[in-house]
Amino acid sequence: MTDLEEIRRKKMLELQQRAQQQAMETEAQEQMRQQLEMQKKQIMMQILTPEARSRLANLRLTRPEFVEQIELQLIQLAQMGRVRSKITDEQLKELLKRVSGKKREIKISRK
16 A cells, blocks of 8 residues: 555545544434423423413414524523413413514505
């Protein structure tokens, strides 16, 4: 084997090792993300009624980032002990109204 072939072989091994390491790191990150998602789901089941969870699930279809924010805020409130009982659908509607603020009014005029 020539020196050039040896260098190429070492580089290939190094690249393969890096790729394996990145794959393992990606897998570990995915597992951690799934665990966090499961924990979040369990907390939401504890603090929301089924109707309120259903409302958030429906809203997630159109505004996923907004729902993520709401869920994080609800979890923080629960961890701080500010949620005494399960949040009902009506309470969630009020919270969503307050958080979303004023909506833009769209007027269509025909000529």
